[in-house]
Amino acid sequence: NKAPVRVAVTGAAGQIGYSLLFRIASGDMLGKDQPVILQLLEVTPALKALQGVVMELRDCAFPLLADIVTSDDPMVAFKDADYALLVGAMPRKAGMERGDLLSANGGIFKPQGEALNKVASRGVKVLVVGNPANTNALIAQQNAPDLNPGQFTAMVRLDHNRAISQLAEKTGQPVDAIQNITIWGNHSSTQYPDLSAATVNGQPALDTVDREWYEGTYIPTVAKRGAAIIEARGASSAASAASAAIDHMRDWALGTPEGQWVSMGIPSDGSYGVPEGLIYGFPVKCSGGQYEIVQGLDVSDFSRGKMDATAQELQEERDEVRKLGLV
Numbered sequence: 001n002k003a004p005v006r007v008a009v010t011g012a013a014g015q016i017g018y019s020l021l022f023r024i025a026s027g028d029m030l031g032k033d034q035p036v037i038l039q040l041l042e043v044t045p046a047l048k049a050l051q052g053v054v055m056e057l058r059d060c061a062f063p064l065l066a067d068i069v070t071s072d073d074p075m076v077a078f079k080d081a082d083y084a085l086l087v088g089a090m091p092r093k094a095g096m097e098r099g100d101l102l103s104a105n106g107g108i109f110k111p112q113g114e115a116l117n118k119v120a121s122r123g124v125k126v127l128v129v130g131n132p133a134n135t136n137a138l139i140a141q142q143n144a145p146d147l148n149p150g151q152f153t154a155m156v157r158l159d160h161n162r163a164i165s166q167l168a169e170k171t172g173q174p175v176d177a178i179q180n181i182t183i184w185g186n187h188s189s190t191q192y193p194d195l196s197a198a199t200v201n202g203q204p205a206l207d208t209v210d211r212e213w214y215e216g217t218y219i220p221t222v223a224k225r226g227a228a229i230i231e232a233r234g235a236s237s238a239a240s241a242a243s244a245a246i247d248h249m250r251d252w253a254l255g256t257p258e259g260q261w262v263s264m265g266i267p268s269d270g271s272y273g274v275p276e277g278l279i280y281g282f283p284v285k286c287s288g289g290q291y292e293i294v295q296g297l298d299v300s301d302f303s304r305g306k307m308d309a310t311a312q313e314l315q316e317e318r319d320e321v322r323k324l325g326l327v
C-alpha cells in the first residue's frame with residue numbers, strides 16, 4: 001500500500017470545490033492506488049459550510065480518503081502539502097478595474113505563496129485556478145523564493161478541453177480523435193486556441209475545417225465559453241473547471257499519453273519568443289512528475305500576432321502587480 005499524499009485545496013466550500021474534492025478523494029487525480037489526505041482552506045465565515053462538505057466526503061466512504069484537515073490558516077492547510085490547488089480567489093465585481101482586482105487577489109495569493117514557501121513539501125506542485133489565474137500564480141510564485149519557480153502553474157486546461165470539444169462537435173468526431181491543440185497565453189479572452197499542429201484522426205485539423213470558421217467562430221467561441229456558461233446557467237463553470245483541474249494535476253503527476261501534449265500555464269523560459277517569467281499557456285509533455293515545453297512548432301504570422309497580444313496582456317498585469325508591490 002502506498003503512503004498517503006497531502007492535497008491542499010483552497011476555496012474548498014465554493015462551487016468548484018464541491019465538484020473537485022469528491023473527484024480527488026475517489027482517485028481520479030492521482031490514481032486508484034494513491035491514498036490522499038485532504039487539507040482544506042477556507043475563509044473563517046465559510047468554515048461551517050465547509051464542515052458540511054466534509055460530512056458529505058465522509059459519507060462517501062472513499063477507500064482512498066485517509067484523512068481530512070480543515071482550517072482558515074494557510075500555515076495549517078499547506079503544511080507538508082505535496083499538491084496545492086489554489087481555487088479560492090476574489091472574483092471581478094461590476095465596475096472593478098483591473099488594478100482593484102489584482103490588488104484584492106494580491107491580498108490572497110501573496111500570503112498563500114509565503115505560507116507555501118514556509119511549510120509545504122519542498123516538491124509541492126501548485127495549480128492556480130482562481131482568477132486572474134496566470135497572474136495570481138505569478139504572485140504566489142514570487143512570494144515563495146525557496147521553491148522552484150516551475151512548481152507554480154496556472155490552469156488553461158479548461159480552455160484546452162473546450163477547444164477539443166468544439167472541434168469534435170464541428171467535425172462530428174469523438175473527442176479522442178483530436179490531438180495536439182494548444183492554448184497559448186492567458187486564461188482570458190486574449191488566449192489563443194491554436195489548431196496549427198492539431199490533428200483529427202491523424203489528419204491536419206486545418207485541412208478539415210475552413211479558415212473563416214476557425215478565425216471567426218472557433219477562436220472566439222472557445223475564448224468566450226466561460227461567459228456563455230454564465231449566461232446559460234446563471235453561475236460560472238464549476239464541474240467542468242474541477243474536471244480540468246483534475247486533468248492538469250493528473251497529467252503533471254502521472255504523465256501525458258505518448259505522442260500527445262496538453263496545455264499548461266507555466267513560467268516562460270523564453271521559448272517561442274514569450275517574455276521570460278510570465279506564466280503563459282504552452283504546449284507541454286509530462287513524464288516523471290516534470291513538464292517540458294514542446295519545441296519546434298511552426299509559428300505563422302497569424303499565430304505570432306495572437307501569441308504576442310496575449311503576452312502583452314500578461315505583461316501589463318505583471319507591471320500592475322509590480323506597481324502594487326506584490327511581486
Ligand code: NAX
Nearest residue numbers: 011013014015016041042043088089129130131155158241
Ligand atoms: P466560489 O465563489 O463558489 O468559491 C470560492 C471560494 O473561495 C469561496 O468559498 C470563498 O469563501 C473561498 N475563498 C475566498 N478567499 C479565500 C481565501 N483567501 N482562502 C481560502 N478560500 C477563500 O467560486 P468558484 O466558482 O468555486 O470559482 C473559484 C475561482 O475559480 C474563481 O476565481 C473563478 O473565477 C475561477 N475559475 C477559473 C477557471 C480557469 O479556467 N482558470 C474556470 C472556472 C472559474 O471561473
